[in-house]
Amino acid sequence: MRDTLEMAGLEGLDQDIDRATEALLAQQRPDGHWVFELEADATIPAEYILLRQHLAEPDAPELEAKIGRYLRRIQGADGGWPLFHAGAMDLSASVKAYFALKMIGDDPAAAHMARARAAILALGGAGRANVFTRILLALYGELPWGKVPTIPVEMVLLPRWFPVHLSRMSYWARTVLVPLLVLQALRVRARNPRGVRIPELFTDAPPQGPKPRSHKHPGWALFFNVLDRGLKLVEPLWPRRTRRRAIDWCRDFVTERLNGEDGLGAIYPAMANAVMMYDALGYPEDHPDRAIARRSVEKLLVIREDEAYCQPCVSPVWDTALTAHAMMEVGGVAAAEAAAKGLAWLKPLQELEVKGDWAVQRPDVRPGGWAFQYRNAHYPDLDDTAVVVMAMDRARRQCDAGRDYDEAIDRGVEWTVGLQSKGGGWGAFDADNEHHYLNNIPFADHGALLDPPTADVSARCISMLAQLGEPADSPRLVRARDYLLRGQEADGSWFGRWGVNYIYGTWSALSALGAIGMTTADAPVKAAVDWLLAIQNPDGGWGEDCDSYSLDYRGYQPARSTASQTAWALLGLMAVGAGEEPAVARGIAWLQANQRDDGLWRQDAYTGGGFPRVFYLRYHGYPLFFPLWALARYRNLKRGNAPRMALGM
Numbered sequence: 234m235r236d237t238l239e240m241a242g243l244e245g246l247d248q249d250i251d252r253a254t255e256a257l258l259a260q261q262r263p264d265g266h267w268v269f270e271l272e273a274d275a276t277i278p279a280e281y282i283l284l285r286q287h288l289a290e291p292d293a294p295e296l297e298a299k300i301g302r303y304l305r306r307i308q309g310a311d312g313g314w315p316l317f318h319a320g321a322m323d324l325s326a327s328v329k330a331y332f333a334l335k336m337i338g339d340d341p342a343a344a345h346m347a348r349a350r351a352a353i354l355a356l357g358g359a360g361r362a363n364v365f366t367r368i369l370l371a372l373y374g375e376l377p378w379g380k381v382p383t384i385p386v387e388m389v390l391l392p393r394w395f396p397v398h399l400s401r402m403s404y405w406a407r408t409v410l411v412p413l414l415v416l417q418a419l420r421v422r423a424r425n426p427r428g429v430r431i432p433e434l435f436t437d438a439p440p441q442g443p444k445p446r447s448h449k450h451p452g453w454a455l456f457f458n459v460l461d462r463g464l465k466l467v468e469p470l471w472p473r474r475t476r477r478r479a480i481d482w483c484r485d486f487v488t489e490r491l492n493g494e495d496g497l498g499a500i501y502p503a504m505a506n507a508v509m510m511y512d513a514l515g516y517p518e519d520h521p522d523r524a525i526a527r528r529s530v531e532k533l534l535v536i537r538e539d540e541a542y543c544q545p546c547v548s549p550v551w552d553t554a555l556t557a558h559a560m561m562e563v564g565g566v567a568a569a570e571a572a573a574k575g576l577a578w579l580k581p582l583q584e585l586e587v588k589g590d591w592a593v594q595r596p597d598v599r600p601g602g603w604a605f606q607y608r609n610a611h612y613p614d615l616d617d618t619a620v621v622v623m624a625m626d627r628a629r630r631q632c633d634a635g636r637d638y639d640e641a642i643d644r645g646v647e648w649t650v651g652l653q654s655k656g657g658g659w660g661a662f663d664a665d666n667e668h669h670y671l672n673n674i675p676f677a678d679h680g681a682l683l684d685p686p687t688a689d690v691s692a693r694c695i696s697m698l699a700q701l702g703e704p705a706d707s708p709r710l711v712r713a714r715d716y717l718l719r720g721q722e723a724d725g726s727w728f729g730r731w732g733v734n735y736i737y738g739t740w741s742a743l744s745a746l747g748a749i750g751m752t753t754a755d756a757p758v759k760a761a762v763d764w765l766l767a768i769q770n771p772d773g774g775w776g777e778d779c780d781s782y783s784l785d786y787r788g789y790q791p792a793r794s795t796a797s798q799t800a801w802a803l804l805g806l807m808a809v810g811a812g813e814e815p816a817v818a819r820g821i822a823w824l825q826a827n828q829r830d831d832g833l834w835r836q837d838a839y840t841g842g843g844f845p846r847v848f849y850l851r852y853h854g855y856p857l858f859f860p861l862w863a864l865a866r867y868r869n870l871k872r873g874n875a876p877r878m879a880l881g882m
Contacts, residue, residue, distance in 0.1 A: 243868060385414075388414070412487050562865040600613070601644030621645065666684040718757055746761075797840045821867050
């Protein structure tokens with residue numbers, strides 16, 4: 234009787250998997266790739282409006298109206314704008330959103346503007362905003378440049394051994410900072426042809442300074458704050474020739490990494506800063522460098538019938554590789570062909586020629602990674618590379634791809650291994666990017682100036698090596714395993730840097746530990762499994778709020794169940810042999826019950842990480858391919874169809 238009921242349940246599961254698969258197949262692009270929207274908060278759409286006015290570009294009333302509707306819709310009930318869906322207001326995002334709406338013509342007396350203004354003033358006003366917001370305000374003349382931390386453009390000429398050097402910062406910090414140094418050195422002023430100002434967002438009382446940040450070390454913070462005051466005094470005395478040479482260096486740095494229509498660093502803040510830098514240096518609109526930099530920004534727009542917003546970047550490599558994994562988990566002719574088409578699209582995107590900034594630390598390593606975006610040759614990342622390599626290895630096992638992927642896999646592994654940090658883990662873009670004292674400089678109030686090794690990226694690299702047959706006792710895998718185990722929290726979970734949060738980190742770690750042969754018989758795995766079982770929601774799903782990145786470290790914060798986080802928890806449990814736990818069946822049932830008529834899942838929650846506490850992401854693809862992956866893996870386990878599964882994912 235039980236077998237009959239189980240078979241009936243699997244038949245229903247087959248139907249749900251088929252519906253989700255068909256829906257995802259319909260979203261594959263003709264050339265084979267998948268790309269889904271990548272949404273952040275109000276900051277970047279607002280900055281896009283202000284960029285156009287900074288450059289005095291022709292009016293675009295229809296586009297502005299659509300962005301305005303988007304900004305009004307995501308305004309929070311408290312009057313401000315949050316960093317993630319249903320979160321508390323963020324002062325800096327709210328200042329930019331208010332400024333943008335006023336710029337496009339919203340009446341400051343309108344109810345939504347009055348509520349926003351009151352909320353901003355209640356938090357101390359625009360003078361208390363973060364550094365990047367204060368820089369924008371300085372560009373518009375709303376704040377004097379003296380209220381912005383000073384980083385002399387001449388710093389780019391310092392030798393590499395100097396404690397504050399670009400090579401010691403993360404890739405995103407380098408690409409954002411270099412053009413910004415030029416804007417600061419030239420004291421650029423936005424054109425602002427409409428003459429819109431926001432004095433009403435400042436309080437009469439002098440600014441009290443930003444709130445203390447948990448990443449700050451009192452001694453280092455005091456040192457760098459004193460240094461900042463000294464730099465402000467001596468800045469007017471810098472020799473003009475030296476300043477000119479430094480500005481030229483910045484221009485050359487940006488131009489070398491311009492990256493065509495995919496943009497500097499392929500991230501909006503760097504791309505927008507590059508456009509403003511070229512403008513400040515007198516480049517006309519039709520100059521090839523400025524023109525292509527400007528076009529790169531336009532490619533980030535998502536324009537719908539009623540609304541529009543600007544993405545922080547795009548994620549086609551990540552989306553395609555992960556969807557290919559889900560398709561290979563599903564199996565069958567149509568899914569296998571779609572996965573093969575996606576991998577064929579990915580293969581030529583491997584960077585085999587350019588030695589990017591990562592080569593400063595690893596000059597003897599050959600290129601071989603994949604980037605997150607369509608193109609970003611100077612900045613491939615370890616996470617994407619590991620996931621792509623595992624997908625290609627899986628394809629050659631399952632789909633008789635033969636030698637088609639052998640060279641790509643070998644080069645990807647070579648590059649990944651070459652960027653292992655000394656402590657055994659991997660960062661996202663660089664090796665040994667762990668100069669934590671730099672997070673104390675006033676410019677780094679976001680606490681995200683560095684790219685140190687993280688549990689989630691390291692777990693992906695471990696999974697890749699294990700799937701490719703690396704012996705569990707090899708020195709590099711032992712160092713990586715030990716790094717991962719050292720990072721386990723007391724409650725059994727792992728912190729998730731690039732996904733929210735402990736559920737993401739724990740899924741990643743369990744996948745890696747399962748790949749190297751660890752099971753619930755091993756204490757670290759059992760503790761992690763017990764933690765996942767303990768935080769399952771009563772409805773059978775899993776959820777976690779972005780507040781788990783809180784400043785006072787409260788750890789995991791429960792939230793309503795989401796499709797992506799439920800899938801992560803299920804995949805983590807199944808990776809270490811806990812697939813027979815009743816909690817897994819309940820989680821699968823939650824996914825089935827919450828599948829929409831179109832075969833997919835809806836998720837408004839932000840479950841992607843940009844910078845913890847500062848910047849979160851809503852990957853529109855996460856509630857699509859991860860639940861399908863989990864359902865298919867569950868079915869495969871139930872039917873004993875292990876060959877379809879990748880060891881590491």
